[in-house]
Amino acid sequence: MSPLAANLVAVLGAASLAVAQTPNAPGTQNRYPFTKQYDQGFLDGYSVLKHIGGQGPYSNRVSYGISRDPPDGCAVDQVIMLKRHGERWPDPNPAAKFQVSLNKIYGTNQTAFTGALEFLNRWKYFVPEGRYVRLESYNGPYAGLLDGYIHGAEYGVRYGHLWDQTAANLTIPMFSSGYERILTTARKFGEGFFGWNYTDVVAMNVIPEEVYMGANSLTPTCLHDKDTPMCDLLGKSNLHPQFKVAAARLNGQNEKLALNSSDIYNLMQMSAYELNVRGYSDWVNVFTLDEWVAFGYTQDLSYYYCNGPGYVNGRTVGSVFANASLTLLNQGPEKSGKLFFNFCHDTNITPVLAAFGIASPPEPLPIDHIPFPNPYSSSDIVPMGGHLTMERLTCNATAITKPGTYVRLILNEAVVPYTGCQDGPGYSCSLARFTEMVSHSLPDFISTCGFDHTYPQYLDFWWNYNTTRDYNRETQDPIPAGEGLLTYKGTAA
CATH class of the missing domain: 3.40.50.1240 (Phosphoglycerate mutase-like)
Structure with missing residues (x-):
């Protein structure tokens, strides 16, 4: 450290000590030195909740x-x-797809999973066979029934x-x-x-x-909806290259595993519903940020072109x-x-x-x-x-x-x-x-x-x-x- 820098540090240290030892004005609270009233960080944050579309738990919209x-x-x-x-359990159709991909994994008859899938040695599927599909979740921090009640209670105070x-x-x-x-x-x-x-x-x-x-109606629809070319075009095209990368990575970590892009999509979607039901999902950490961003965009495209501003009606x-x-x-x-x-x-x-x-x-x-x-x-x-x-x-x-x-x-x-x-x-x-x-x-x-x-x-x-x-x-x-x-x-x- 240069002499000039050392002197500056000494001066600042003495000044902060003086501030800390100065009695507060009457009626004010004691405050620690260097405690900021307002955070200056404003760093970009990451949360998987912002990359699972409409599949998973509620989060407030990014505010202005x-x-x-x-x-x-x-x-x-x-x-x-x-x-x-x-928040809810999955509908029957996606739940069936989840089971297909899980059966492909367990069908390898591995004695122990390794790598990112090591947790499967303890993990159990969260949807009881033939039960709860379509329904609100009732346990955990993201329970749908809790969501509805808390929202009502908060609005009771507001309105x-x-x-x-x-x-x-x-x-x-x-x-x-x-x-x-x-x-x-x-x-x-x-x-x-x-x-x-x-x-x-x-x-x-x-x-x-x-x-x-x-x-x-609260759910109006058109009698004829022939003008949905973009929605129809999405189909399987929403499976981005990132899913192939994820499949290759997991297949390389576990012998005989042969997952494909569709499996990765299914497993990522499944993890969102596991959050709804259990409040925690090991599957979230299996995939990278780039893969979650890709998954989220598949959801964005679907809403935009099939039911949003990109849909002609x-x-x-x-x-x-x-x-x-x-x-x-x-x-x-x-x-x-x-x-x-x-x-x-x-x-x-x-x-x-x-x-x-x-x-x-x-x-x-x-x-x-x-x-x-x-x-x-x-x-x-x-x-x-x-x-x-x-x-x-x-x-x-x-x-x-x-x-x-x-x-x-x-x-x-x-x-x-x-x-x-x-x-x-x-x-x-x-x-x-x-x-x-x-x-x-x-x-x-x-x-x-x-x-x-x-x-x-x-x-x-x-x-x-x-x-x-x-x-x-x-x-x-x-x-x-x-x-x-x-x-x-x-x-x-």
């Missing part, structure tokens, strides 16, 4: 740094939420002021699409939000996932929810209500985001390489338990904004500034401007998707809902209608 709390001078007076079900716990004969509707795990999530969310009042206050409405519902399908939301926001809480909690699938949320024009990249996703940074990360958009929340804000005047009604969109707890409209407090958008921008950009669902006048023409259940509490909890009325769908007495299957 805007406070999640209402802007100063503003109060939330209406909330519209669209939430995906929580509990929007319902009167002392009111007599109060009924607040909640809306779930007709799938078992969706309804389970809705119930758990309701229990968390309303607490002991859940059974007496909520009227759970189950909206069938059927084409005959037309536009009066994506915005059309999403327009059903978007148009109805505009009506609610403009009618306001006094006329239409304050709380609208809705539950559906991931592939019903991505079209809504496309319709609102958020989380949509300016250019189509490339299929010949993985872009960096990735402009459409499905792990940030529709993880298990993912949700879009719309807040209607009543705001006072500020130095730069007028008093009035504004709108904020929050995706997975990150405030998303609306492109082209940030004229309100906290980067919110005035309701009038928001309505104009969204309504003028939406295609017509009925004509575009091939429905005629015999089908429901618009979303109506938010205004004409059932007030029964029969479906707030499990009853004998729900009848499995195949593939996890539910129907109810008096409702066509």
Whole structure:
């Protein structure tokens, strides 16, 4: 060390000691020297949760740094939420593929696995044969039932002021699409939000996932969908070269092992579901960062081109929810209500985001390489338990904004500034401007998707809902209608 540097260190050391020994001002807390109030690191982080698409546990969206709390001078007076079900076991089709790849591994009859697969000498498959497929997970830190309850409890603190716990004969509707795990999530969310009042206050409405519902649905779809060339093209092309590298590496570590790219994809997908069920997966560490990035991009391509902004009818399908939301926001809480909690699938949320024009990249996703940074990360958009929340804000005047009604969109707890409209407090958008921008950009669902006048023409259940509490909890009325769908007495299957 040079004499100059040594003197500098001595001076700084003496100064810090003096600071440490100086009594704090009255009423202040003692602080350690060199303790920073704000971290300066801001280093890039890595988490596998950001590279498993919609397969695994929930994580908040990467934030723009805007406070999640209402802007100063503003109060939330209406909330519209669209939430995906929580973490779950796999569906039957991928579960069968997991078993195929595992059978290939165990079929080598090795006495002991080595290398990255050494843990298989102790590991057991986590899906009991013939049980739990499609259902919410109930154990572990990422349990789907826990996700729903905690989310409801957190929103109870945030939006509990929007319902009167002392009111007599109060009924607040909640809306779930007709799938078992969706309804389970809705119930758990309701229990968390309303607490002991859940059974007496909520009227759970189950909206069938059927084409005959037309536009009066949380899961609208087109009668004809012939214009999906990019989605159809993806197919097996989403198996990136990184999977071949992974297969070669594992095959080289264990005699007789003959995994291929499809096996690697299956095992990576399986590890995401093991996180959902067990909360921990040894399989995650079998694969490299590059391989996980490649896996995540396969998910991004699928959402983007099959159900998102790259799907030709994506915005059309999403327009059903978007148009109805505009009506609610403009009618306001006094006329239409304050709380609208809705539950559906991931592939019903991505079209809504496309319709609102958020989380949509300016250019189509490339299929010949993985872009960096990735402009459409499905792990940030529709993880298990993912949700879009719309807040209607009543705001006072500020130095730069007028008093009035504004709108904020929050995706997975990150405030998303609306492109082209940030004229309100906290980067919110005035309701009038928001309505104009969204309504003028939406295609017509009925004509575009091939429905005629015999089908429901618009979303109506938010205004004409059932007030029964029969479906707030499990009853004998729900009848499995195949593939996890539910129907109810008096409702066509």
